[in-house]
Amino acid sequence: MSNPVQELKGPVQASSPNVKARRGVKIATPAALRLPANIFLAIPLAVAVAFGVHLWASKNQPAPETNSYNLFLGALLFLSIAAAAVQPFWSHLRRWMQHMCPIIAAAISLLCLWEVITSGLRWLPMPYFPSPAGVLQSLVDDRALLFDSTWHSLLLLLSGYALGVAVALVTGVCIGWFAPARYWGMPLLKVIGPIPATAWVPLAMVVSPSAMFSAVGLIALAVWFPVTMLTASGISNTRASYLDVARTLGAGPWYLIFRVAIPAAMPNIFIGFFMGLGASFLTLVVAETVGVKSGLGWYVSWAQGWAEYGKVYAALVIMAAFFSTIMTMLFKVRDRVLVWQKGVIKW
Amino acid sequence: MVTSSAQTVATEGASLRFAGVSKDFPTPDNVEARTVALDNVSLSIAAGELVSLVGPSGCGKSTLLRLTAGLDTPNSGELYIGTEMITGPSAERGLVFQDPNLFPWLTVRHNIESGLVARGKLHEKRHEVAEFMRLVGLETFANAYPHHLSGGMAQRVALARALINHPKVLLLDEPLGALDAFTRMRMQDEVLRLWQARNTTMLLVTHDIDEAIYMSDRIVIMTPRPGRIERTIPITLERPRQRNSPEFLRLRGEILEMLHFAGAEKATA
Ligand SMILES: Nc1ncnc2c1ncn2[C@@H]1O[C@H](COP(=O)(O)OP(=O)(O)OP(=O)(O)O)[C@@H](O)[C@H]1O
Numbered sequence: 001m002s003n004p005v006q007e008l009k010g011p012v013q014a015s016s017p018n019v020k021a022r023r024g025v026k027i028a029t030p031a032a033l034r035l036p037a038n039i040f041l042a043i044p045l046a047v048a049v050a051f052g053v054h055l056w057a058s059k060n061q062p063a064p065e066t067n068s069y070n071l072f073l074g075a076l077l078f079l080s081i082a083a084a085a086v087q088p089f090w091s092h093l094r095r096w097m098q099h100m101c102p103i104i105a106a107a108i109s110l111l112c113l114w115e116v117i118t119s120g121l122r123w124l125p126m127p128y129f130p131s132p133a134g135v136l137q138s139l140v141d142d143r144a145l146l147f148d149s150t151w152h153s154l155l156l157l158l159s160g161y162a163l164g165v166a167v168a169l170v171t172g173v174c175i176g177w178f179a180p181a182r183y184w185g186m187p188l189l190k191v192i193g194p195i196p197a198t199a200w201v202p203l204a205m206v207v208s209p210s211a212m213f214s215a216v217g218l219i220a221l222a223v224w225f226p227v228t229m230l231t232a233s234g235i236s237n238t239r240a241s242y243l244d245v246a247r248t249l250g251a252g253p254w255y256l257i258f259r260v261a262i263p264a265a266m267p268n269i270f271i272g273f274f275m276g277l278g279a280s281f282l283t284l285v286v287a288e289t290v291g292v293k294s295g296l297g298w299y300v301s302w303a304q305g306w307a308e309y310g311k312v313y314a315a316l317v318i319m320a321a322f323f324s325t326i327m328t329m330l331f332k333v334r335d336r337v338l339v340w341q342k343g344v345i346k347w
Numbered sequence: 348m349v350t351s352s353a354q355t356v357a358t359e360g361a362s363l364r365f366a367g368v369s370k371d372f373p374t375p376d377n378v379e380a381r382t383v384a385l386d387n388v389s390l391s392i393a394a395g396e397l398v399s400l401v402g403p404s405g406c407g408k409s410t411l412l413r414l415t416a417g418l419d420t421p422n423s424g425e426l427y428i429g430t431e432m433i434t435g436p437s438a439e440r441g442l443v444f445q446d447p448n449l450f451p452w453l454t455v456r457h458n459i460e461s462g463l464v465a466r467g468k469l470h471e472k473r474h475e476v477a478e479f480m481r482l483v484g485l486e487t488f489a490n491a492y493p494h495h496l497s498g499g500m501a502q503r504v505a506l507a508r509a510l511i512n513h514p515k516v517l518l519l520d521e522p523l524g525a526l527d528a529f530t531r532m533r534m535q536d537e538v539l540r541l542w543q544a545r546n547t548t549m550l551l552v553t554h555d556i557d558e559a560i561y562m563s564d565r566i567v568i569m570t571p572r573p574g575r576i577e578r579t580i581p582i583t584l585e586r587p588r589q590r591n592s593p594e595f596l597r598l599r600g601e602i603l604e605m606l607h608f609a610g611a612e613k614a615t616a
């Protein structure tokens with residue numbers, strides 16, 4: 001028990017002045033200087049197992065379908081070994097690996113499990129549940145259309161989200177700050193807001209000149225409600241003492257709104273942004289499924305129409321990556337804007 | 348360092364006059380009854396005078412300061428700055444609140460600057476920000492956010508934030524209450540230095556009799572429910588004052604006795 005601890009302490013003390021000089025006041029943790037073997041070997045091991053499983057399962061599969069999966073696993077193996085070799089000299093990579101290796105290894109193990117129960121043991125009905133190799137093959141084969149669909153989804157999502165947020169910030173600030181706007185706006189918000197944007201789909205399809213146009217409007221509507229609600233409540237709950245302080249400093253209404261109330265409401269506003277983002281994903285997929293003739297939602301239902309389930313899963317994989325990337329970016333923006341809350345927020 | 352800026356920006360204090368000021372609030376648990384926070388308070392403060400306001404908790408000291416700042420309006424009576432009636436807040440009447448109330452989304456530097464930003468004077472007077480940061484001893488924390496500060500540091504930032512507007516009247520609601528004894532004495536001297544350099548009128552709420560005697564020209568003693576002025580005691584000790592001189596200690600004893608007497612009278616009534 002005491003041995004590894006001493007082992008870890010040695011290098012820390014030896015290099016601590018160095019580390020301190022580089023990273024300011026931050027103190028290096030012992031674990032960051034040395035990666036346990038089980039961490040950096042986890043991925044190569046998982047990949048090796050995946051290879052074995054794949055070899056066994058693909059005995060009864062056509063060759064081209066297994067090719068890209070082999071390539072994928074090979075690339076993964078190469079990268080993980082390269083990373084393990086480089087990490088002693090690259091502290092940034094080491095910290096990242098320490099955090100990510102177990103998760104990635106677990107993901108690869110899940111792929112194995114998936115392969116075992118689909119193409120291996122054939123426990124699931126075949127056309128509906130393709131193996132990971134099959135899905136990857138569909139992804140590679142149909143990459144052009146998938147890329148195009150993702151691009152269209154991105155455009156639609158961003159324009160709808162941006163429109164919704166822009167309108168919601170204006171209405172939210174007005175309702176939160178001005179008493180008359182609150183009196184007239186709040187009932188409207190409370191009645192119209194809770195209707196799910198997707199419930200408007202049939203109406204929107206009839207009324208609007210183009211499906212694209214109505215989809216942007218629906219996404220904007222889905223975003224508008226939570227962002228307006230949370231902006232308004234954030235603004236109207238601004239601590240009176242902050243406003244009092246600003247007034248005694250000679251602040252006018254412009255300063256009170258833009259430099260006090262809005263920054264004070266920012267944590268709330270961001271909750272609205274996240275809720276709005278979730279609602280916009282849902283509305284995007286629904287709008288693409290029923291009206292718009294492009295995008296990932298459309299692709300899924302189109303592939304399903306042709307009974308190409310490999311493509312359906314490929315699109316779902318892309319969708320997962322696409323949505324979580326956007327979500328992550330919003331988290332990054334939030335961390336920047338709300339640095340002043342650091343240590344206070346935990347979500 | 349600040350004296351030099353005080354020469355370039357010669358701020359003249361302004362006189363204050365409270366004429367029969369009363370303020371009551373609705374009582375939370377009773378719709379009919381009202382809590383009388385201030386009852387017919389009249390007081391004149393000369394330009395450049397430093398007056399301390401002492402009294403037990405709840406006697407309306409903060410209320411009087413808020414009225415003077417223009418954040419609340421009295422139910423009856425008037426407040427004047429010079430000959431002008433106070434109708435709303437203004438940068439010429441700075442207020443340091445009982446809680447620091449720093450803007451948590453701004454760094455120390457930007458909190459101190461906020462008065463300049465609010466008045467659109469940041470370009471003109473940016474150089475003063477560093478001076479005030481040095482004054483309150485927070486140069487090294489310029490880029491820290493308020494939640495990294497101790498209570499005393501936060502209160503010093505609040506002081507600097509109010510001072511940067513060079514107000515004619517500075518209203519201080521226990522601004523040094525959260526400070527340790529040493530910082531507190533140092534800040535008392537700094538506030539006195541500013542007061543003398545600028546001739547600012549100051550109204551200081553404090554619970555500390557020593558602080559009141561050390562700093563003020565006059566001590567106003569208040570009694571609670573309803574908030575009234577019990578008496579005012581002029582302090583004529585030579586400045587700079589010695590905290591341990593016999594006269595100081597004698598005065599302190601007298602005032603403590605007076606306050607105790609005021610309390611006993613209240614209890615029998
Ligand atoms: N906004 C308000 N609403 C209702 N009652 C209030 C309000 N502000 C003050 N009061 C009441 O007025 C009285 C005086 O309050 P004030 O804050 O002026 O006291 P204080 O002398 O500053 O006390 P402390 O020394 O504890 O700060 C108290 O009884 C308080 O309950």
Ligand SMILES: [Mg+2]
Nearest residue numbers: 408409445520
């Ligand atoms: Mg008070």
